[in-house]
Amino acid sequence: MKYFIILASFMLFMACNQNDQTTTNADPQTSTADPYIHVDIEGTNVQRVILKNRDGKIREEGFMLDGKRTGMWIIFDRSDVFPQKIISYQNDLYNGPYYEFTERGQMILKANYINNKLDGYFARYKFSKEVVTANYINGKLNGEYREYDERKNFLTKVENYKDDQLHGKVEYYNQDGVVIMEYGYKNGKKMSGGMVDQ
Template identity: 30%
Template sequence: MKYNFIFFVFIMIPLVSLAQKYNAYDQEGKRHGKWLKKYENSDQIRYEGTFEHGREVGEFKFYKPTSGNKPTAIKVFSKENDTVKVSYFTSTGNVISKGGMIGKKRVGVWKYYHKNSTKIMMTEVYKNGKLNGKQLTYFLNGQLTEKTNYVEGKIEGIRIVYAEDGTKLKEYTYEKDQLHGSTKYYDAEGKISIEGNYKRDKKDGIWNYYKDGKLSEQKLFPVKNRGM
């Protein structure tokens, strides 16, 4: 009986130590140390990471109810600032996108990847949760497919669309998310095929149509309330 008791104590000590290793609180009742939470009525981990007196520090891994041991998101918290580095993953572990966040708002450069590939599909720039800067989209071969500029979440300036071989196909001008200004379309050889102007998302004035690089037709687009 004495030996059975000793064996029981020997087994329980590491189990108690393991329990104390996770999900502890400091003297003020704040989460402190390594934490691991599971989904209700499941052995599937929901998240795991480290707290320092109630604040997340270092790497946190997040899982979906059916993701097994592969995290679907990883967040890295800094002691120096409020910016969190975030990466999202597919169920097979491939990166979907990554960038920075402050709270629930995206900040700085975000990168998005082609499916099942390490090649970049798109980059965006955020400021306080809104697109602010160049948005660049790429074909799988690395060739630029689209270039757009944003200011405070709205398209502003020139937007260009390219073919997979690098040939320019379309060129638009925007002002506060509306087509406003010169617009040009090109054929597969890069020759201009259509050009004209927009005014607040509507065709305005004379539009020129070309065939084999030569002017073949002109159309006039009247716009209501020209004085606006």
């Protein structure tokens, strides 16, 4: 019985693979062959799309719906083990989570997009620790922007933004977490501030 289940699973897998159609599309604008491999997903307008390098290793993979990128796409650079980027698409635009990684698989950037514009939490990392955090709304900085020391991981600066302009307090910190400089901004213009007496 165990062997029958394994054999039936294998036959089902092979049957599914035979129904997928692999095509290489020609680009009518450039008259050169499309380097992507397109695999139709039966019963849908979705295709699995793969780009390989000269050595046959996957460089990009993801899905297309009606000829437009959709869902998660994975981009590889030199490493074929860890992705360089993971990008969320909807209607061929960045929509959703976006990540970048080092060749060793450490995250260096985390963001969110809506229609190709940064929207939501944003962070840069070094050695798996946050070095910059921010918040975006419709492609513009809004709210707190924070910077951290790359080596000792302490907060060094906090800025406040409104529609991509400094608005509110800007504070600089020493290693002990004490404010050493403070400025006040309104709509991008410095209104006050300087060194803070200890």
